[in-house]
Amino acid sequence: MVKFLKLYEKIGIFILIVLASIFLAIVSPNFRNLDTILGIIMQGSYGAIIAFGMTYAITSGGLDLSVEAVMGLTSVIIAMLIPTMGFVGAILIAITASCFVGLINGLLITKMDVNPFITTLAMQAILRGASLLITGGRQIVISQKEFMSIGATELFHIPTPIVYMVVLFIIFYIILNMTTFGRHVAATGSNEQAAKMSGLNVSLIKIIVYILVAFSASIVGVIRTSQTLIGIPTMAPGFTLNVLTIAILGGTSLAGGKGNLIGTLFAGIFISMIYYGLNLLYVQIFYQMLAVGITLLFALFIDGLRNRYLNVARIKGIRV
Template sequence: MTADDAAVVADAPRGSRVPWDRVALPLFILGMGLVFGSLNPNFYSWTNVTNVARQSSVLALLAVGQTFAIVSGGIDLSVGSLLAIVSVLGSMQLVALGLVPGVVGGVLVATLAGAVSGALVALTKIPPFIVTLGMLSLARGTAFTITGGMPVVGLPAGFEAIGAGSLGPLPVPGVIAVVAFLGAHFLLRATPFGRYVYAMGGNEAAAVAAGINVRLHKFFVYCFSGFCAGVAGIVITSRTLSGQPTVGETLELYAIAAVVIGGTRLGGGDGSLVRTLLGVVVIAVLGNGLNLINVSSYIQLIVIGAIIIAAVGFDLWRREHGSAR
């Protein structure tokens, strides 16, 4: 049993009461599935299931990196803009140098941008919110400056396979996202790095006192978030088969929302990738299902906003309720 699970059990009311924190979101997802499916049977079709996997893969990858940033006590607002810079620079490298250098170069660019944020967070007193807010603007501006606002075109045709291809019946972006979740889950739960991320998010002074190199591991956290944004950038670039300086606007907020809806607290020291995965599924199924039953995109914004607030409110209420007994 890991630290997080133990905390959850300690929080939960004693006896045979329902462990709401474990079942609330899965039940909610199931309920959405029943409602959407009954209103439009195509919701259950395999095409649609693979669509949801493709559409949510980019958000999922960003949310994986975001989970580390939030659990460590920080936040990464730059990831949406990092998509743009990967899309633009990665595309230029794809056109000029070919498939492998383009993909590797694209991921590297975002990792480097994450490293810059990480170094600033680790070495200065500037809060992560401000550092990554600055990076958000820097990266977007760079993407526009390099391209003059125009899309980069002429990408090699084989590159399309990352976004549009399938491994057997499974869509490639979905597979990439699942691999990322498994790898990140292992990283957070079974390695010293993961334990340090929890420790410095829970109580930074205590972590320092325990001899953890907090600066180094903060740096790694933002490198990792940048890396995840890099992979996400490659996926979105392949899905659009062009380099788009405008892509990914406001996606960082959805990545944060996914983490928070899952039940991970802003402030750090707590959270898991299973929760984040559930948060991603909520946002993805909601958007897809509302599209399928033809609900206007304005109403969708209202619904998602209400769910973010409701999810966090429910979580807080449950914690208080539980500890009162």
């Protein structure tokens, strides 16, 4: 069992993707063409990008449930500002505002010592409410067509969201695995008290992490708004759950201290494959929610098993 779990930790998500690919290739002739595959990856990129940020939060021993509301806030701010400032300025302000939300999350969690789960859940409600208030509950149509160049175009035949995902993946990966900051994030999540005793400024580290999560959510908010040209205050309801599922399925342990961004990347694509597969079967959209819930439970189950078995192995002195 320990061996299986160790193996799963390394290649589990790839096996899932291979199995899903085989299944899709059999049931859908379309799946065998490149555009379909790129489409699936693009659909997966939204969740994956935010899950990069979420991976940081979980690695630091926390969680951020406010991401979908940050997307909505970004969308609304852009739609409101675009007529006066043009899309570049609007995007910059929207992203800055989102980072500010992350800063508030981080300050509440570290300085007021509130539970991250509840703090970010409250922030979710506050942002949703504020976004709806700003727009009076309406969606705002954006008339600047050139804004579409951000998220609805292709670069060398590759949809831009995929390009953003790859670029952000590289940046997030390098920061987490090769910089002192990344090391400090893992140390904080691994044992906060030990990190403090080693002289780390744990509060600052966590605040930056929550800013990173909000930043990644804001990026996806920009992309989605650019594709639809509508400012939607209630953008992507329930998406936070997808993001969590992707991060945990990717192998980032909820216990903290161990972030796996490669896993997150591929888990994002895997979730998208599930959606695609369910669409092929012409099932109701409700089944997609069901599927995400089941996937999350499965991921948690594996995470729990891993923690338990590794613990037992340690106590029994088995070398893993």
